Amino acid sequence: MPKQIRFTKMQGAGNDFVVLDETSHRHGLTAEQYRFIADRHFGIGADQILTVRAAPSPEVDFEYLIHNADGGEVEQCGNGARCFARFVHDKGLTRKDTIRVQTMKGVITPQLMPDGRVTVDMGRPRFEPDEIPFNAENLHALKGPTDARRWQVPVDYPAGSHGSVLLTVVSMGNPHAVQLVDDVGNAPVNELGRLIEIHERFPERVNAGFMQIVSRDEIKLRVFERGVGETLACGTGACAAVVAGIHLGLLDLRVDVHTLGGRLTIAWSGDPRDSVFMTGPATTVFEGQIEIPDKL
Numbered sequence: 088m089p090k091q092i093r094f095t096k097m098q099g100a101g102n103d104f105v106v107l108d109e110t111s112h113r114h115g116l117t118a119e120q121y122r123f124i125a126d127r128h129f130g131i132g133a134d135q136i137l138t139v140r141a142a143p144s145p146e147v148d149f150e151y152l153i154h155n156a157d158g159g160e161v162e163q164c165g166n167g168a169r170c171f172a173r174f175v176h177d178k179g180l181t182r183k184d185t186i187r188v189q190t191m192k193g194v195i196t197p198q199l200m201p202d203g204r205v206t207v208d209m210g211r212p213r214f215e216p217d218e219i220p221f222n223a224e225n226l227h228a229l230k231g232p233t234d235a236r237r238w239q240v241p242v243d244y245p246a247g248s249h250g251s252v253l254l255t256v257v258s259m260g261n262p263h264a265v266q267l268v269d270d271v272g273n274a275p276v277n278e279l280g281r282l283i284e285i286h287e288r289f290p291e292r293v294n295a296g297f298m299q300i301v302s303r304d305e306i307k308l309r310v311f312e313r314g315v316g317e318t319l320a321c322g323t324g325a326c327a328a329v330v331a332g333i334h335l336g337l338l339d340l341r342v343d344v345h346t347l348g349g350r351l352t353i354a355w356s357g358d359p360r361d362s363v364f365m366t367g368p369a370t371t372v373f374e375g376q377i378e379i380p381d382k383l
């Protein structure tokens with residue numbers, strides 16, 4: 088039987104979400120059904136689908152699941168975390184302003200701020216290659232990483248030309264590969280992002296960030312997201328880019344990130360044992376009900 092599902096459409100800096108409440112009842116959706124919901128022509132349309140569940144343990148307040156537009160479940164979503172916090176608060180599911188949330192890769196802590204923005208303790212960044220799994224057999228394809236955190240990755244362009252890009256790899260729970268560009272407005276985000284996302288060096292695929300340094304406390308960023316394509320903003324991508332920039336000595340410890348959909352502020356001490364903090368907007372757009380076919 089087709090399912091009737093109530094949903095809330097939200098966005099954070101233009102990264103848009105369908106939020107589903109499974110605190111009292113599970114919808115049991117398949118990957119195809121998530122893909123249908125995210126479809127901008129046949130479904131509701133979203134970059135990600137966020138599912139809110141009751142706390143799996145007394146240490147946290149909720150559980151948070153994330154599915155990309157391609158239907159795949161992923162570990163983390165920063166802009167989604169802010170929308171998640173706004174959702175559980177506005178729906179009266181909690182009265183707390185600081186909320187502990189279990190995700191696939193650890194606990195994050197969003198906090199609703201008096202100005203309406205949300206600050207999220209995103210946990211610590213990780214640089215170790217084993218955080219971003221790669222297949223040792225692929226190593227022959229490398230010119231050799233300059234260190235464990237920077238990988239020179241060869242790329243074969245569809246037009247037949249060859250090149251390589253220098254990527255700083257950072258995990259925020261989910262994998263990111265960040266490169267520096269001079270002019271992000273003219274960067275080949277779609278062409279190159281698509282190749283990096285599925286590059287053999289990243290068997291789990293990767294989010295590809297393109298960062299233009301404007302000053303020590305300001306960057307412009309575009310991200311080709313794994314499982315989606317280019318989005319108007321990527322919260323974990325912003326965290327990863329700033330961590331990469333601080334690690335490379337190019338950025339101060341608090342940075343405004345200008346995305347296509349708005350501004351995020353990222354703060355990190357520079358110590359890999361410390362959390363990254365992300366602040367940005369979280370907005371409800373509309374609510375509704377959708378019929379989800381059984382067979383797609």
Ligand SMILES: N[C@@H](CCC[C@H](N)C(=O)O)C(=O)O
Pocket residue numbers: 102134135155161162163164165166167261262294312313314315318320321322323324
């Ligand atoms: N939009 C997100 C990231 C969502 C997941 C990502 N596409 C992945 O596959 O890891 C964000 O705001 O962080």
